[in-house]
Amino acid sequence: MFYLGKKKDFKVLKKHLLKFYTGNNLDIEKSDNGYYEVKIVEDIGDDITVKFENMELVKKLIESKSKFIFASYKPLKKYKHKLMVDNLNNKPDRRYKFLKNGKPKYFYPPEGFDGYVYVNRKAKYREKISRKKVSIGAIIFHELYECYFIVDKNIEYMAGAHDMAVNKEYLLLHKLSKFNYSNFTVGSTGKILVKRYYV
Ligand SMILES: [Zn+2]
Secondary structure (H helix, E strand, C coil), rough: EEEEEHHHHHHHHHHHCCCCCCCCCEEEECCCCCCEEECCCCCCCHHHHCCHHHHHHHHHHHHHCCEEEEEEECCHHHHCCCCCCCECCCCHHHCCCCCCCCCCCCHHCCCCCEEEEEEEECCCEECCCCCCCEEEHHHHHHHHHHHHHHHHCCHHHHHHHHHHHHHHHHHHHHHHHCCCCCCCCCCCCCCCECCCCCC
16 A cells, blocks of 8 residues: 655656656545555556556555555654655664664654655755766655565565665666656766665
8 A cells, every 4th residue: 555645745756756657547545544545546557567667666555565655745743854865664674783672663664654755855866976866756766666675575675675676776767768768867887876875
């Protein structure tokens, strides 16, 4: 299941994550939990998900038994910090094994959710080396895929979730460039999306 923090996040999703995708398969519905659930209103055919890795991801999130929430206007209530990107899940994480009590509470998603991704839509993202701009759509795509792998596939961040999300980015960018979609930045080294931050 896939939720959005605010109604306006749906616009961000369509404008950035699903950039170049013109189909009208999705809509949102206000949920009892106060957030907006993304729903499939028109069948998303296999041909579409093969062409569009980004739509495939959205479909996976919607069809998952786990609950994901994405925000880009405002972080959800208790996460009001200055981070550009936040990516939290309810799974164990060996990155925190050196801490006495393991993963700290504030690294868990909001109650009722298994995964939480926040991407500040106003922040500017650049590659570490080439300094080229990275589109916000690519950032959202990466973070949501990573969260999906961790939560739904039980693959820890350190065990490959990050790398698998990068691989998905390769696929997406490759196809988009094939379709003459060049707005997603590819780095000069050929290694794409070496981001300024590492999440
Ligand atoms: Zn990552």
